[in-house]
Amino acid sequence: MKEYLTIGEVSKMKGVGIKSLRYYDRLGILKPAYINPDTGYRYYSIEQMLMLDMILLCLGLDIPLKQMQEYMDEEGHLDMKGLLKDGRKKAEEKAKRIQDTLFQIDGLERRIRGAEEIRNKGSDSYSKYIGERMVIALPWNHPSTDDKAYMSEVTKLYSLSQKLELTVFYQQGIIHHRKGGEAKSYIFLEIQQTDVKDPGIFSLPEGTYECSVSEDTRIDEKAETKNQPEDLLIVETDFYFGKQPKDRYFLELQIYKGKDGGK
Structure with a gap:
C-alpha cells in the first residue's frame, strides 16, 4: 500500500x-x-x-x-505557470501597498518630531523651512467651518488618489492663494512625488513659512487681513502630536514668506 x-x-x-x-x-x-x-x-x-x-x-x-x-x-x-504569474502580480501589488504604508509612517513620524520641537519652544508663532510638497486638490468654495463639506471633499480626494494609484500622506487641509487681487481656495491631500498628470496635482513651493497652531480654523480671517501682501499663499493643515488628545483637533496655519524668508 x-x-x-x-x-x-x-x-x-x-x-x-x-x-x-x-x-x-x-x-x-x-x-x-x-x-x-x-x-x-x-x-x-x-x-x-x-x-x-x-x-x-x-x-x-x-x-x-x-x-x-x-x-x-x-x-x-x-496550471502552475498561470497561478505563479497571477501570484507575482498580486505580490507586487501587496508590496507596493506595504511600501506606501511605510512612506506614510515615515512622514507622520517626521511631523510628530517637528511638532514636539515646536511644543518644547513654547512659542505661539514660529518660522520654519518646508520643502516642496506635491498635493492633489479640488476647488474649495465652502465656509472654512463647514465640517460636513470638508469631509465630503476629502473623501472625494482619497477616491481620486486611489484611482490614480497615488501614495497619500496623512496630511490634508485647505490652501488659500491670492495673486493679483484674485483669490482661490483648494482642499488638498499631500501625496508622494509622482509623474502622474492630472489638473488637480500641483506643488506647493519650498521656503520659509510663518506658522502658528490652533484648534480653530482661521484661514478666511487671515486671507482677508488687509496688511497682508497682494500675493499671498496660506496653507492650513492637520497638526499631530506624539500623544494626540482624543477629543481635540489641531491645525497648523502656514503663511508663505518665500525662499529667503521674505527678506
Whole structure:
C-alpha cells in the first residue's frame, strides 16, 4: 500500500488547521488521496503537499480559494505557470501597498518630531523651512467651518488618489492663494512625488513659512487681513502630536514668506 500522511500529520507539518484541510476538501481543491472506508480517516500523499503549498500561497496573496479551481483542468492538473504569474502580480501589488504604508509612517513620524520641537519652544508663532510638497486638490468654495463639506471633499480626494494609484500622506487641509487681487481656495491631500498628470496635482513651493497652531480654523480671517501682501499663499493643515488628545483637533496655519524668508 502507498505510504500516506494522516490529516493530523499534514496539519502539524504545514501549520494548517484540520478544519481548514476539511474545508479545502469541500471546495474540491485538495481532496484526500485516500479515505479509509471503515474509519472515515483522511490521508494525503506526499505529492499533494505541493498543492497545499499553492493553497497557502494563494491565502498569503489574498487570492480567493474558490478561484483556484480556475487553474485546474478536468483531470485536476494545476496550471502552475498561470497561478505563479497571477501570484507575482498580486505580490507586487501587496508590496507596493506595504511600501506606501511605510512612506506614510515615515512622514507622520517626521511631523510628530517637528511638532514636539515646536511644543518644547513654547512659542505661539514660529518660522520654519518646508520643502516642496506635491498635493492633489479640488476647488474649495465652502465656509472654512463647514465640517460636513470638508469631509465630503476629502473623501472625494482619497477616491481620486486611489484611482490614480497615488501614495497619500496623512496630511490634508485647505490652501488659500491670492495673486493679483484674485483669490482661490483648494482642499488638498499631500501625496508622494509622482509623474502622474492630472489638473488637480500641483506643488506647493519650498521656503520659509510663518506658522502658528490652533484648534480653530482661521484661514478666511487671515486671507482677508488687509496688511497682508497682494500675493499671498496660506496653507492650513492637520497638526499631530506624539500623544494626540482624543477629543481635540489641531491645525497648523502656514503663511508663505518665500525662499529667503521674505527678506
